[in-house]
Amino acid sequence: xxVCVERDYKPTEPDRGINPRxxxxxxxxxxxxxxAVWLVPDDEKEPPTALPEMASPPGAxxxxxxxxxxxxxxxxxxxxxxxxxxxxxxGDKARTIIAKLRAExxxxxxxxxxxQAEQLRNSGQVADAYLLYRLAARQGDAQAALALxxxxxxxxxxxxxxxxxxPDLRQAYKWYRAAAAAGNDxxxxxxxxxxxxxxxxxxxxxVAAQRLMLQWQ
Numbered sequence: 287x288x289v290c291v292e293r294d295y296k297p298t299e300p301d302r303g304i305n306p307r308x309x310x311x312x313x314x315x316x317x318x319x320x321x322a323v324w325l326v327p328d329d330e331k332e333p334p335t336a337l338p339e340m341a342s343p344p345g346a347x348x349x350x351x352x353x354x355x356x357x358x359x360x361x362x363x364x365x366x367x368x369x370x371x372x373x374x375x376x377g378d379k380a381r382t383i384i385a386k387l388r389a390e391x392x393x394x395x396x397x398x399x400x401x402q403a404e405q406l407r408n409s410g411q412v413a414d415a416y417l418l419y420r421l422a423a424r425q426g427d428a429q430a431a432l433a434l435x436x437x438x439x440x441x442x443x444x445x446x447x448x449x450x451x452x453p454d455l456r457q458a459y460k461w462y463r464a465a466a467a468a469g470n471d472x473x474x475x476x477x478x479x480x481x482x483x484x485x486x487x488x489x490x491x492x493v494a495a496q497r498l499m500l501q502w503q
Contacts (some may be wrong), residue, residue: 349407384421399421400429401478416449426468431461435476436476438455438461440455456497458476
């Protein structure tokens with residue numbers, strides 16, 4: 287007969303499961319993984335749909351581009367074909383004529399110069415005419431001297447036909463005398479009239495007229 291020896295028997299402890307600390311660590315790792323996956327952008331994600339453009343109101347048009355104005359070109363003075371261009375000085379035409387006569391080294395014809403002066407005066411070029419009148423008068427042309435005396439005579443003075451700023455008794459006397467000496471009868475008559483006017487002005491206290499009467503011959 288066999289003898290069964292009994293030993294102290296301790297039943298095996300049931301599985302107590304995962305360690306709480308390990309379990310907590312696993313939960314934390316899982317949460318971090320989910321957050322990382324959620325934050326990483328999806329390359330295949332479609333771009334946001336663009337907003338539609340606002341339609342223009344009915345009848346509206348795009349603003350037209352307004353061109354800048356072009357600078358205006360200088361226009362020539364077209365009163366006559368012989369007029370100088372804008373920007374030239376008064377008298378330049380006469381100076382050109384005088385320079386040409388001097389360059390030719392010829393004695394200028396006083397009558398021809400007077401004719402050119404008359405043409406310039408009739409076209410409104412008073413300064414040019416004045417210079418040619420003086421040149422012709424110095425050459426002995428009586429008509430040119432009479433024209434100069436007329437421009438200075440208070441009885442005939444006009445700002446539109448004279449380069450002088452006002453009447454000048456002494457200038458009128460000077461040129462009337464030159465015209466009379468050259469045989470112009472009209473100048474003799476003008477001198478008599480000018481003397482009467484100068485005497486009246488001198489009596490009224492005009493200093494210029496008084497000085498003129500002192501030298502009147």
